[in-house]
Amino acid sequence: MKIGVLALQGAVTEHIKSLRQAGAEEVVAVKRKEDLADLDGLVLPGGESTTIGKLMNQYELMEPIREMAKSGTPMFGTCAGLILLANRIHGQDWAHLGVMDALVDRNSFGRQRESFETDLTIKGLEGEPYRAVFIRAPHIMEVGPGVEILSTYQNRIVAARQDNLLGTSFHPELTDDVRLHQYFVDMVRESVKLNS
Template sequence: MKIGVLALQGAVIEHIKSLQQAGADEVVTVKRKEDLQGLDGLVLPGGESTTIGKLMNQYDLMNPIREMAQAGTPMFGTCAGLILLAGRIHGQDWVHLGIMDILVDRNSFGRQRESFETDLKVKGIEGEPYRAVFIRAPHIMEVGDQVEVLSTYQDRIVAARQGHLLGASFHPELTDDVRLHQYFLDMVRETR
């Protein structure tokens, strides 16, 4: 199982370590179109969604990644990565990949100084609550019929799945808990 991590900005190394600990056979960084070849799944990390989107366009990655998603390649977007996946962005008349039937609100938990950690119950994750790190996090305002809500925080949707697409408002790569990465790898196995 070969998983790529979009490596234009954000917590790339942390995602790689989490995926390795979760049991991925091979994890590679994705910086160019050629790096997408042979991937069984792709992680879109946090960072700044507008910057990542511009870099994806600059390096001609937007359409190839969109086509991979449309062909059924599992993708996992965290924080800014969730915004990249979203089919609609609150207050914006344009999107990045636009592949997940959700409406997201950017920075909905406040600025950098309002960052926080909390324990969440996440559907499909067994055992103790999941420790989630929120940094200038978005949240999902609306979901389409095919989208399953996996977790909420204060009545805001913070994790969801639509078939082979997984999105989280928070940063699972910034804790030692790799259960969400394992969940994603299970999705990849299902797809294979």
């Protein structure tokens, strides 16, 4: 099982470390189109979504990643990565990958200085509440019928899943709790089993 982390911006090394702790056998940084070969799953980390989108186009990654998502490869978008997955962005008439049936509002929790941490209950995670780190976070305003809401905070959707796509408003790689990465690794494992 081989999982990639899009390495154009954001907390790439933290995601790689969390995925390894969560039991992923092989984790690689993805910077070029060739790096996508043989991947069983892909993480789209935080950062600035417009910048990441431009870089994805520049390095010819947008189309192949979109095709991977459509063909069922598990993908996990965190913060800006969630914005990249969404098919609708509030106040914007275009999307990036456009593969997840969700309307996302960018920076909906305020600027950098309004960053915060809070405890969340997340569907599918056992044990105590999950400590989530929000930094200039987006939130999901609405979802289509095929999207399962996994967590909300102040009546805003902050984690959701649509088949092979997982998205969170917050940064799971910035905590020592690897349960969400474990959830994603399990998604990848399941997908590998189904396709073998």
